[in-house]
Amino acid sequence: MNILVLVKQVPDPEALVEIASSGKDLNIEPKFAINLFDEFALEEALRVREKHGGKVKAISLGGSKAIEALRTAIAMGADEAMLIEDEAFAGGDGYNTALALSKALEKETFDIVLAGRQAIDADRGEVPQMVAQFLGLPHVGVVVKLDISDGKAVAESSLEGAKEVVEVALPAVFTAQKGLNEPRVPLITGVMKAMKVQIPKVAVEDLGLTKDVAAPENSKTKIVRYLPPKKRPAVQLIPGEAREAAAEAVRILIDVERVI
Amino acid sequence: MDKVLVFVETRGDEPRKASLELLCEAEKLAASGKFTVEAVCFGAMSDTLKGKLLASARKLVRFTDPELAAYSPEGYARALAGYAAETGARLVLAGATGTGRDFLPRVAVMLGTGMVSDVTGANWFDEPMTFVRPMFGGKVFAEIAAPASPVVVTARPNSFAMDMPEGVSGEYEERAAGALADAIHTRVVRVEETKGDAVDLTEADLIVAGGRGLKAAENFKLIEDLAAAIGGTVGATRSVVDAKWRDQADQIGKSGKTVSPKLYIGAGISGAIHHIMGMDTSKVVLVVNRDPNAIIFNYANYGIVGDLFEVLPAMTEEIGKRRERG
Amino acid sequence: MDKIDAIVVGGGLAGLSAAYRLADAGKQVILLERGDAPGSKNVTGGRIYVDPIRSYLPGVIDSAPFERHVVREMITVLDEGSALQFEYGNEKWKKEPFMSHTVLRAKFDSWLADRAGAKGAFIIPRKKVDELLYEDGRVAGIRSGSEEIGAHVVIAADGALSFLAQKAGLRQPHRPENLAVAVKEIYQLDEKTIEERFGLGPGEGVAGLFMGSVTRGLFGGGFLYTNRDTISVGLVVGIDSLIHGAGGFDAPGLMEGFTGRSEVQRWIRGGELREYSAHVISEAGIGAVPKLYTGGMLVAGDAAGFALNLGLTVRGMEFAIASGAMAADTAVLALDGNDLSESSLSRYEKRLRESFVLPDMETFRHSREILDRQRFFTVYPRFMCELFDELFTVGDKPKEGLYRTARRVAKKYVLNMETLKDLLAARKL
Numbered sequence A: 001m002n003i004l005v006l007v008k009q010v011p012d013p014e015a016l017v018e019i020a021s022s023g024k025d026l027n028i029e030p031k032f033a034i035n036l037f038d039e040f041a042l043e044e045a046l047r048v049r050e051k052h053g054g055k056v057k058a059i060s061l062g063g064s065k066a067i068e069a070l071r072t073a074i075a076m077g078a079d080e081a082m083l084i085e086d087e088a089f090a091g092g093d094g095y096n097t098a099l100a101l102s103k104a105l106e107k108e109t110f111d112i113v114l115a116g117r118q119a120i121d122a123d124r125g126e127v128p129q130m131v132a133q134f135l136g137l138p139h140v141g142v143v144v145k146l147d148i149s150d151g152k153a154v155a156e157s158s159l160e161g162a163k164e165v166v167e168v169a170l171p172a173v174f175t176a177q178k179g180l181n182e183p184r185v186p187l188i189t190g191v192m193k194a195m196k197v198q199i200p201k202v203a204v205e206d207l208g209l210t211k212d213v214a215a216p217e218n219s220k221t222k223i224v225r226y227l228p229p230k231k232r233p234a235v236q237l238i239p240g241e242a243r244e245a246a247a248e249a250v251r252i253l254i255d256v257e258r259v260i
Numbered sequence B: 001m002d003k004v005l006v007f008v009e010t011r012g013d014e015p016r017k018a019s020l021e022l023l024c025e026a027e028k029l030a031a032s033g034k035f036t037v038e039a040v041c042f043g044a045m046s047d048t049l050k051g052k053l054l055a056s057a058r059k060l061v062r063f064t065d066p067e068l069a070a071y072s073p074e075g076y077a078r079a080l081a082g083y084a085a086e087t088g089a090r091l092v093l094a095g096a097t098g099t100g101r102d103f104l105p106r107v108a109v110m111l112g113t114g115m116v117s118d119v120t121g122a123n124w125f126d127e128p129m130t131f132v133r134p135m136f137g138g139k140v141f142a143e144i145a146a147p148a149s150p151v152v153v154t155a156r157p158n159s160f161a162m163d164m165p166e167g168v169s170g171e172y173e174e175r176a177a178g179a180l181a182d183a184i185h186t187r188v189v190r191v192e193e194t195k196g197d198a199v200d201l202t203e204a205d206l207i208v209a210g211g212r213g214l215k216a217a218e219n220f221k222l223i224e225d226l227a228a229a230i231g232g233t234v235g236a237t238r239s240v241v242d243a244k245w246r247d248q249a250d251q252i253g254k255s256g257k258t259v260s261p262k263l264y265i266g267a268g269i270s271g272a273i274h275h276i277m278g279m280d281t282s283k284v285v286l287v288v289n290r291d292p293n294a295i296i297f298n299y300a301n302y303g304i305v306g307d308l309f310e311v312l313p314a315m316t317e318e319i320g321k322r323r324e325r326g
Numbered sequence C: 001m002d003k004i005d006a007i008v009v010g011g012g013l014a015g016l017s018a019a020y021r022l023a024d025a026g027k028q029v030i031l032l033e034r035g036d037a038p039g040s041k042n043v044t045g046g047r048i049y050v051d052p053i054r055s056y057l058p059g060v061i062d063s064a065p066f067e068r069h070v071v072r073e074m075i076t077v078l079d080e081g082s083a084l085q086f087e088y089g090n091e092k093w094k095k096e097p098f099m100s101h102t103v104l105r106a107k108f109d110s111w112l113a114d115r116a117g118a119k120g121a122f123i124i125p126r127k128k129v130d131e132l133l134y135e136d137g138r139v140a141g142i143r144s145g146s147e148e149i150g151a152h153v154v155i156a157a158d159g160a161l162s163f164l165a166q167k168a169g170l171r172q173p174h175r176p177e178n179l180a181v182a183v184k185e186i187y188q189l190d191e192k193t194i195e196e197r198f199g200l201g202p203g204e205g206v207a208g209l210f211m212g213s214v215t216r217g218l219f220g221g222g223f224l225y226t227n228r229d230t231i232s233v234g235l236v237v238g239i240d241s242l243i244h245g246a247g248g249f250d251a252p253g254l255m256e257g258f259t260g261r262s263e264v265q266r267w268i269r270g271g272e273l274r275e276y277s278a279h280v281i282s283e284a285g286i287g288a289v290p291k292l293y294t295g296g297m298l299v300a301g302d303a304a305g306f307a308l309n310l311g312l313t314v315r316g317m318e319f320a321i322a323s324g325a326m327a328a329d330t331a332v333l334a335l336d337g338n339d340l341s342e343s344s345l346s347r348y349e350k351r352l353r354e355s356f357v358l359p360d361m362e363t364f365r366h367s368r369e370i371l372d373r374q375r376f377f378t379v380y381p382r383f384m385c386e387l388f389d390e391l392f393t394v395g396d397k398p399k400e401g402l403y404r405t406a407r408r409v410a411k412k413y414v415l416n417m418e419t420l421k422d423l424l425a426a427r428k429l
């Protein structure tokens, strides 16, 4: 069973994110992590391999720093990793990201592609489905349980409130949701191995794409500027004993805010 | 005139709220004279449902292929993209519901075009069109231009006003996409309705959420009671989900759902940034916490410093009283 | 057991500088840090002096991500409702090379971790070391969770509560009276506002100290450091005084009292609270320095008790960096000579004696006893505030002359035997 995992390096969930004074860039505290949901994907890939044998390969598209996310993948237990190195993809749109990843995947032999439900930086949740479409493969999104047997997969998807059990022939793409598993913490020896390993890098040109595929002028969508979230006015504390405060709160919600 | 397709998602006899919001928004586009709008719908359709949709869409097209009876990303994408290509659509719109976000990316690739996911605002008349969408869990918003045509867009529930148009009575058309069977490689084995018919959190107007301050699973009854009293949906923090007091589907936050209700009431929630990221676009926020320093007060419009075990029942009771009085 | 050259436990400054030097010498070294990243769990008021450490991190320290160079000291003596503030500035401090800088540990530590990583050290976060492994009566590695990793030498740089030193039998468990609790908050304000508010030029910073009645009748010290676009403020209170003072320990409450004082508010007003942390500080001084080595193991930084609480300032970062580097250098020699015995590693202590570390610790041997004299935090601040109060208050009664006022107030507070004893004690400093 050959499993590919799409791994994105993103700013740490705790990293401070601020809009630069130009309004056209973000100043992000330089703390990085492997995308939360990709950890679930990786863990699942390792579990499938442990059960069915085969290989796990982690693939990432990003700047040279993204190699760290791949090292984490190796430290967790991935057999191989590959970086498609192109700084421009840091802000690239979903379409071009998926295009480049699908070109890379075309060169691989695999049964399963696992990806995260969403990258927690841009919060788009587009790339894996697009990759599937580029490759003409089926996908099951937001998966919380995955069983593999006899060349097919039975996946539990929690797209909406309801859980849907879906059967699909392999190869197929799956996006991992929290709840799928509990990602392992890499072993010290795993980390040491990962730090030493040579991770191959390829350029988008090697995939048959033009050099500037991810440049804003070649993107289907582009970020014009960033805007701050609306600030909530300072909290109004409702005084009084529990009963009084509760009654006053209800009055505000009904008469002042008119939301209930 | 530019064609706008609105994918309409339905559940039983009801259009989903996110779809209705988009139909209302699209009607404004139609009224401007610059756009023509068609609502596109798959699967079974009762007369009740048809009636509801025709009151808000000037044209409703339903694809009757039996393969579309159940959701499949490939089938839905192919039918919608095929029709968009055929009609030369300028804009393909869907609610950013689980389903919408799942298959619209495939539509974009089929059409060889860009997509903007989970938008909370739009300038439809700009050239190129621009959209606003949250990033980094709402820490910042990005304005995105979409010069490619068509543009595929999913819109976050509760982002566009539901001003039901008056006097609209649209035409209805049935079509078949054809040749779907070979295109669909997934098969739905079974569906577990975990939620009955309650409104899904992401679309809910009113949410009552509880955190670890509730102390035990059974105490969520207090949250449920208040939710029932206002007709809202129950949400939870990750700690509570991890403790198995509530189902994963109830989790609000970075690793759960993003909600944008008109009213969010939170009790016994400390306000960890991961939770805030899932609810900060709520319009009115009221929180109850007995710790006056709880961070959640920084993200609330109204706060009660007090014991939720006293405050919640008192609120539920008070709402009951107000309802009685009319 | 398979062995690597060295394991460093703790990703604070001591551990990181040790890892850096070991890797720089071509040794195979892993550093294990229990937090999410080096620096994530480390608390510092925020001021570092560069000269003492330059030779230990040659060539790198000057590119460190410092916040601002300190050009002014600001001292505030607090009484319950009044305060006296004075400042000392020196034009010399505005010119390079700068004497001291404010720092934020999250940034500083992760920078040093990157440098060490670039030299080839394996910096591994989220790994708590649980046990030491022994072979032939010598430390020979560590256990972390289910993993056992062998090493020729272990450097314990696991901070003030170091349990490794304790495990290795190098020191007794800590006594509460030897510890102080520190609480710290970081407020964000933009660069310009900070510079305008404090009257600073670009890149310049202030180090502020508060002493006396910091909060709710509790005595201790407070600090304030200006960073690039944040301000660090915090409190240090002896666990003793907490026990005898404010009743139940409630760090956030104490901080609220402190940051709520107008003398603090004026600086942080409008700032957005970005971080909150609490930490212990060892206050025991040289008296609590454990044995620093045993076969296969060395202890550095706060773990070795290398920190000085001088009442007004805490110094520990330079000690941590220097001792970490010296532990590493000792280990390198021992590894090269293939002798990791206790006597071989005893050369560490010799190095420390020849550096500033042990001599400075020695010089301030008595600072702790002096701090124990409550009067430094109670009587004297009150005396100073009341003196000024009397001088500046004009009421309906005729005013006495300056001298008479001073004498009367002094008599009330300081013209007594106690003060004489305090003065005698202070001479030891």
Ligand SMILES: Cc1cc2nc3c(=O)[nH]c(=O)nc-3n(C[C@H](O)[C@H](O)[C@H](O)COP(=O)(O)OP(=O)(O)OC[C@H]3O[C@@H](n4cnc5c(N)ncnc54)[C@H](O)[C@@H]3O)c2cc1C
Residues within 6 Å of the ligand: A013, A036, B210, B211, B212, B213, B214, B236, B237, B238, B239, B240, B251, B252, B253, B254, B255, B256, B257, B267, B268, B269, B270, B271, B272, B273, B274, B275, B278, B288, B289, B290, B291, B294, B306, B307, B308, B309
């Ligand atoms: C990568 C990552 C992703 C995460 N994703 C999410 C996510 O998606 N969603 C999420 O929610 N969390 C998420 N978390 C976890 C998050 O950081 C917090 O741990 C969690 O939100 C805390 O839940 P809580 O507020 O219920 O519990 P607590 O932090 O324990 O807060 C309980 C609160 O209840 C109050 N309280 C107690 N008793 C009473 C009473 N009787 N009356 C009134 N108030 C009372 C207390 O004062 C306290 O403020 C994530 C964490 C990480 C690291």
Ligand SMILES: Cc1cc2nc3c(=O)[nH]c(=O)nc-3n(C[C@H](O)[C@H](O)[C@H](O)COP(=O)(O)OP(=O)(O)OC[C@H]3O[C@@H](n4cnc5c(N)ncnc54)[C@H](O)[C@@H]3O)c2cc1C
Residues within 6 Å of the ligand: C009, C010, C011, C012, C013, C014, C015, C032, C033, C034, C035, C038, C039, C041, C042, C043, C044, C045, C046, C047, C048, C049, C127, C128, C129, C130, C157, C158, C159, C160, C182, C183, C184, C234, C236, C279, C280, C281, C300, C301, C302, C303, C306, C307, C314, C315, C316, C317, C318, C320
């Ligand atoms: C409030 C405050 C203000 C201060 N102000 C100043 C100042 O202005 N100037 C100054 O020079 N000094 C100051 N100090 C002192 C200075 O911060 C310390 O002396 C210095 O941080 C010591 O560094 P260290 O590396 O020895 O320990 P630490 O920085 O405490 O690092 C120890 C590390 O070990 C890790 N660890 C512990 N146990 C384990 C384990 N079992 N396994 C793995 N990892 C472990 C911890 O997570 C931590 O990262 C201040 C201290 C405090 C608390």
Ligand SMILES: Nc1ncnc2c1ncn2[C@@H]1O[C@H](COP(=O)(O)O)[C@@H](O)[C@H]1O
Residues within 6 Å of the ligand: A006, A007, A008, A009, A035, A037, A038, A041, A059, A060, A061, A062, A089, A094, A097, A101, A114, A115, A116, A117, A118, A119, A120, A122, A123, A124, A125, A126, A127, A128
């Ligand atoms: N640059 C990338 N490199 C590798 N995988 C990616 C990249 N971008 C997105 N992905 C994968 O697609 C998932 C969803 O990302 P997104 O569509 O950007 O929200 C992520 O969780 C990853 O698994």
